[in-house]
Amino acid sequence: MPHFKRYKKDVILALVAIFVSAFSSLYQPKLLENIQKAIMADNRDSVIRDGIWLIVLGLIAIVAGIFNVYFAARVAQGVTSDLREETYAKIQSFSFGNIEEFSAGSLTTRLINDMNQIMNMIMQLFMQMLRMPILIVGSFIFCIIIIPRYWWATVLMVALIMGFGVFVLKRMNALFGKYQVKMDEISNHAQETLQGVRVVKSFNQGPQEVKKFNQTSDKLNDYNIVIGYWFSAVMPAFQLIAYLVITLVVFLIGKNIAAHPSDVTVVSPFVNYILTLLWTIMIAGMTMMQFSRANISLGRIKEVLDTKPAIKFNENASTEKLGGSVEFDDVTFTYPDGDAPTLKDISFKVNAGEMIGIVGATGSGKSTLAQLIARLYDPDKGEVKIGGHNLKNVNETALRKTVAFVLQKAILFSGTVASNLRQGNNRAKLHELQRAAGMAQASEFIERYNDSYDHEVEERSANFSGGQKQRLSIARGLVAKSPILILDDSTSALDAESEKKVQKALEHELPDTTTFIIAEKIVSVKNADKILVLDDGKLVAEGTHEELLKTSPIYQEIYNTQKPREVRGEN
Numbered sequence: 001m002p003h004f005k006r007y008k009k010d011v012i013l014a015l016v017a018i019f020v021s022a023f024s025s026l027y028q029p030k031l032l033e034n035i036q037k038a039i040m041a042d043n044r045d046s047v048i049r050d051g052i053w054l055i056v057l058g059l060i061a062i063v064a065g066i067f068n069v070y071f072a073a074r075v076a077q078g079v080t081s082d083l084r085e086e087t088y089a090k091i092q093s094f095s096f097g098n099i100e101e102f103s104a105g106s107l108t109t110r111l112i113n114d115m116n117q118i119m120n121m122i123m124q125l126f127m128q129m130l131r132m133p134i135l136i137v138g139s140f141i142f143c144i145i146i147i148p149r150y151w152w153a154t155v156l157m158v159a160l161i162m163g164f165g166v167f168v169l170k171r172m173n174a175l176f177g178k179y180q181v182k183m184d185e186i187s188n189h190a191q192e193t194l195q196g197v198r199v200v201k202s203f204n205q206g207p208q209e210v211k212k213f214n215q216t217s218d219k220l221n222d223y224n225i226v227i228g229y230w231f232s233a234v235m236p237a238f239q240l241i242a243y244l245v246i247t248l249v250v251f252l253i254g255k256n257i258a259a260h261p262s263d264v265t266v267v268s269p270f271v272n273y274i275l276t277l278l279w280t281i282m283i284a285g286m287t288m289m290q291f292s293r294a295n296i297s298l299g300r301i302k303e304v305l306d307t308k309p310a311i312k313f314n315e316n317a318s319t320e321k322l323g324g325s326v327e328f329d330d331v332t333f334t335y336p337d338g339d340a341p342t343l344k345d346i347s348f349k350v351n352a353g354e355m356i357g358i359v360g361a362t363g364s365g366k367s368t369l370a371q372l373i374a375r376l377y378d379p380d381k382g383e384v385k386i387g388g389h390n391l392k393n394v395n396e397t398a399l400r401k402t403v404a405f406v407l408q409k410a411i412l413f414s415g416t417v418a419s420n421l422r423q424g425n426n427r428a429k430l431h432e433l434q435r436a437a438g439m440a441q442a443s444e445f446i447e448r449y450n451d452s453y454d455h456e457v458e459e460r461s462a463n464f465s466g467g468q469k470q471r472l473s474i475a476r477g478l479v480a481k482s483p484i485l486i487l488d489d490s491t492s493a494l495d496a497e498s499e500k501k502v503q504k505a506l507e508h509e510l511p512d513t514t515t516f517i518i519a520e521k522i523v524s525v526k527n528a529d530k531i532l533v534l535d536d537g538k539l540v541a542e543g544t545h546e547e548l549l550k551t552s553p554i555y556q557e558i559y560n561t562q563k564p565r566e567v568r569g570e571n
């Protein structure tokens with residue numbers, strides 16, 4: 001209801017148009033009866049007068065119908081567009097955990113398919129649904145007024161049609177629910193395999209994926225066919241009931257015509273009203289089916305809108321940047337769908353401006369720890385503090401200004417190189433982009449393009465290599481000029497020479513930035529002020545490279561498994 005408020009004027013006009021068109025349609029057969037009676041009574045004036053009224057009413061019904069569609073469409077499009085935007089904004093407020101729970105595919109289906117269902121429902125609501133009660137009740141009353149003796153025939157028809165209709169609707173409802181779940185599955189599958197099309201192709205998984213897709217698609221088809229069966233049965237069954245009733249009434253009128261000769265004038269309007277009743281009930285039934293389908297969609301949208309973001313920021317806190325120090329105080333964290341904690345009792349302190357390396361075996365929790373600094377998740381226990389503030393009490397804008405996160409997987413968006421770099425800071429000037437790109441070793445390839453920073457980034461950044469994407473992604477992090485910079489294995493696709501240059505630039509040009517470097521290779525963190533060593537979610541050692549070589553067996557093990565020449569930075 002609140003969504004309709006903005007469109008109050010259109011709603012009222014659509015309703016007025018509905019009433020006008022419904023009442024004018026409804027009164028036409030009654031006028032026809034009057035005309036027939038006037039013909040039998042040889043009353044020429046009445047025939048002409050009612051004939052003109054019949055034409056006028058017909059025209060009014062048409063014009064009102066056109067206005068009705070126009071205003072109904074305005075309401076339906078407007079409300080759906082607002083709802084879609086609200087839902088998208090809500091999804092943007094979700095934490096990682098929230099999105100993982102729904103799945104990206106399901107959220108996409110909700111934003112597109114479910115929204116379409118809702119739009120159709122609103123359209124039908126203002127075109128059909130409100131017209132139905134008027135036409136059903138009106139033609140029912142006229143059927144009885146015209147020939148009261150056979151009132152039971154009308155009641156019988158309505159009872160049979162309604163009974164059958166409810167029976168079918170109940171079965172369809174269950175099917176629509178299952179249909180929607182399969183639709184989510186198909187959308188998830190298509191999204192995943194198309195995004196990962198290179199993997200699918202290189203491992204020759206195409207036929208396998210086609211088979212999986214076909215299975216889901218066939219199931220969807222099965223549901224559609226059953227829904228189609230019901231649809232195909234409903235129409236003829238309803239028509240059969242109506243024509244049997246008409247035949248019965250005409251038969252009874254014919255049988256008693258000698259006693260009631262004027263009954264001959266009611267046959268045509270009676271058939272008219274019965275057919276209006278039949279069609280209206282049928283359309284109402286179909287609209288109800290669409291409604292029950294849309295109702296499921298509405299439920300799925302409501303589920304998104306009612307979901308509370310798992311992470312809530314303090315809107316009243318200052319939006320100014322926080323300091324650069326970072327502290328973990330006895331932090332334990334479990335992923336929403338995880339059984340055991342991924343990080344266990346982690347405590348450490350980092351001063352502003354320090355360079356921190358994080359090393360550990362794969363799966364030891366390095367990225368998870370970094371995600372907690374950016375508050376992509378909240379710990380189960382303990383506190384994460386930045387600039388002395390517990391992250392649970394800070395403002396989101398302040399935190400985003402403070403922490404720049406270069407993710408392990410470099411993701412760019414369609415647009416230009418400049419628009420991607422400016423995601424770090426919307427107001428960054430060209431020279432700032434150039435400086436960041438220089439540090440990230442990205443300028444050389446950007447400047448080779450004729451349109452340099454205006455070079456287009458295609459969808460899913462297909463026109464950039466892995467290494468180029470990583471460099472752009474690092475540059476985007478640097479454009480933000482945040483007090484804290486996290487590089488999560490962000491130089492893995494860079495050659496040794498470029499990686500060294502990036503590190504030198506970070507060391508010399510960002511002396512006041514607290515930099516976290518997560519790396520597989522020890523050479524990448526050798527010069528850090530402090531290195532944190534993770535093992536199976538625990539912080540097992542911390543210190544400089546030299547200290548750790550002396551004190552930490554795990555660090556020594558990692559060191560020894562990597563080629564000594566490479567570790568020492570000799571090429």
Ligand SMILES: Nc1ncnc2c1ncn2[C@@H]1O[C@H](COP(=O)(O)OP(=O)(O)OP(=O)(O)O)[C@@H](O)[C@H]1O
Nearest residue numbers: 335337338342360361362363364365366367368369
């Ligand atoms: N979104 C998630 N949901 C559930 N479990 C997760 C999720 N992300 C990571 N994990 C699990 O948490 C553990 C730590 O993962 P994390 O990515 O932090 O490791 P990592 O040390 O960064 O590894 P790598 O060096 O391979 O990137 C792994 O066992 C992983 O399976």
